[in-house]
Amino acid sequence: MESINGLVEPVRWLSEGSLKPPAIASFTLLVAFLVFTTQRRTPPSLFDPFPLFFNTVQFIFYNARFMTRVSKALNKSSIVGFRLFTTPVYIVSGPEDIQAIFSRSHSIGSEDIFEKNVFPVLYGMTKDEARRFAEDKTGRRRQPAPGTEHVPIERRYWFGYDHVHSEYLGRPQHLRPIADAYYKRLSQSLDKWYALDKWTTVSVTEFCRHQVAECAIVALFGPRILELSPELIDAFWEFDSNIFALTVALPRWLTPKAYRAQDRYYGMIRTYVDAARKNFDWNGPAAEAGWEPEFGARVTRELVKWLKEAGFRDEVATGALGMLLFALNSNAVPTTMWMIIRIVEDPSLLQAIREEVTTAYVTDAKTGSSTLDLDKLVALPLLQSVFTEVLRLYMNFNLIRFVHEPVTMQGFTLSRGCMLQAPMSIHHRDGAVWDRKGHSASEFWAERHIKHIEETDETGRITRKRVFAAAARPSSYYPFGGGHEMCPGRRFSKYEIFTTVALLVLKFDLEVIGWVKPDGTPSDRPARPDDRYSGVGAMPPDRDLTIRWKRTS
Structure with missing residues (x-):
């Protein structure tokens, strides 16, 4: 002025x-x-007919429509602003800006949304407990931020919290016991649920939401949790459907259904935590076990232990484990649905996947027993390509960061305290990046991330071999986030999804019956991503695929 x-x-x-x-x-x-x-002082703003109200409501409750408007605006400018309540938000799409969000700079981070929304609402922290994180400026990495080297390790809350997750969900010696527990549970359950040589009609949605989820819960938390709370799976999905309102910290009076779902779900988690603490011998031989029946995976008891030692109340451990289960299943289960759907609806792809998975099936020379080599399984090229393509098309989340110190993007100076968002839905479907001859960015193509190379065998015969190759740079594909804040559970989720698909194609003959609507009536079209989950994460199919299968082994 x-x-x-x-x-x-x-x-x-x-x-x-x-x-x-x-x-x-x-x-x-x-x-x-x-x-x-x-x-040039401020980026262009998304039109808001009712300032501080219309865009906020549409972003929260009608996110798919909101992102359609954003997509059009980003065609004119690579950065667009709007107000989420009173917080200035800038949605960015330039590759260099995405890289800046992923960088290890201390000027940009996601801590604010945890301190203001996630920790108080979803972890049940008091103001004093959340303030400990807010006042911790040392960062998440092992090396503290410059100027904070004097802070003792026990007061490095961000590092301690992240270390538990990255250590016990990321390192192979801690990850494999969870993956093995899932494989064992699902394999035994399939043999129990489905008789040999008998055709059974199956809903892909219900199979994944209940049977796959059950095995994942047991692999992570042990069998006691479902014995104590048989309705946990239903409570989990009710909580999952209300998570968006909770994440943006809408008040209880405005969304009472969401808070009732949270109370029910967390009550079951608390019952499990109390029982596990009572029955577990912290000084016994299981204290260093990768997996045991009381807590399940080591990550769960290490998280409970760290929170206790750091001085947080028991309610926080309940919230932390509730969110751990949510983070690992809310995206993995819908992704598994799409993996099964895309494979079984294409007979040639189904056959190719079955042949590939067979190569990961190994027989013990001493015992004669056969089992899946899980490490070999998750490295199979075609299965990886299908997985990558499913995540590209159906993972829909705006990666969120806050500006801690003023930053410049596209010539605009963005002030401290504003929010940055990088939308997966726009970058993952960008035709300039993903279009291939005969295969547009908007369609599923199983081999989009495959390269073929020629190899010569011992006899001189030349064969073509599939090799998995990511088809774009990180700024165009980031289903697990980016930088040092990538999802720590992504590795177990990959084991879970690949193991499920492998066991189904190895154990069953599979046939498609048809698409049905949520009410069970026949559908005249295939599934599309369910827009109600736009902005939340993996979007499940809005139609169910009914198949029939016969267990052959």
């Missing part, structure tokens, strides 16, 4: 003819510069 006001007097001189031609030229350049810099 001051720049514009400063033009008033020179304009008067110009109108009176007081300025000479050289001065007029200089004045013209000054006007152009001031107008340009004034216009």
Whole structure:
């Protein structure tokens, strides 16, 4: 405003003819510069017919429509702003801006949304407990941020919290016991649920939401949790359907259903935590076990242990484990649905996947027993390509970061406290990045992430071999987030999904019956991503595929 006001007097001189031609030229350049810099001061804003209300409501409750508007706006500018309540938000799409969000810079991070929304609402932290994280400026990495090296390790809350997850969900010696527990549970359950050589009609949605989820819960938390709370799976999915309202911290009076779902779900988690603490011998031989029946995976008891030692209340351990289960299953289960659907609806792809998975089936020379080599399984190229393609098309989340120190993007200076969002739905379907001859970015193509190479065997015969190759740079594909804040559970989720698909194609003959609507009536179209989950994560199919299968082994 001051720049514009400063033009008033020179304009008067110009109108009176007081300025000479050289001065007029200089004045013209000054006007152009001031107008340009004034216009460039803030990014263009998404139209809001009811300021602070319309865009906020549409973002929260009608996110798919909101993102359609954003997509059109980003065609004109690679950065677009709006207000989420009173918080300035900037949605960015430039590759260099995405890389800046992923960088290890201390000027951008996701801590604010945890401190303001996630920790108080979803972890049940008091203001004092959340403040411990807010006041911890040492960062998440092992090396503390410059100037904070003096902070003792026990007060490095961000590092301690992240370390438990990255250590016990990421390192092979801790990850494999969870993956093995899932494989064992699902394999035994399939043999129990489905008789040999008998055709059974199956809903893909119900199979994944209940039977796959059950095995994943047992692999992570042990069998006691479902014995104590048989309705946990139903409570989990009710909580899952209300998570968005909780994440943005809408008040209880506005969304009472969401908080009732949370109370029910967390009550069951608390019952499990109390029982596990009572029955587990912290000084016994199981204290270092990768998996045991009370807590299940080591990550769960290490998280409970760290929170206790760090001085947090028992309610926080309940919230932390509730969110751990949510984070590992809410995306893995819908992704498994799409994996099964895309494979079984294409007979040639089903056959190719079955042949590939067979190569990961190994027989013990001593015992003669056969089992899946899980490490070999998750490295299979075609299965990886299908997995990557499913995540590209159906993972829909706006990666969120906050600006801790002013940053410049696309010539705009973004102030401290504003929110940055990087939308997967736009980058994952960008035709300029993903279009291939005969296969547009909007369609599923199983081999989009495959390269074929020629190999010569011992006899001189030349064969073509599939090799998995990511088809785009990280700024165009980031289903697990990016930088040092990537989802720590992504490795177990991959084991879970690949193991499920492998066991189905190995154990069963599979046939498609047809698509049905949520009410069970026949559908005249295949499934599309369910828009109600836009912005939340993996979008499940809005139609169910009914198949029939016969267990053959």
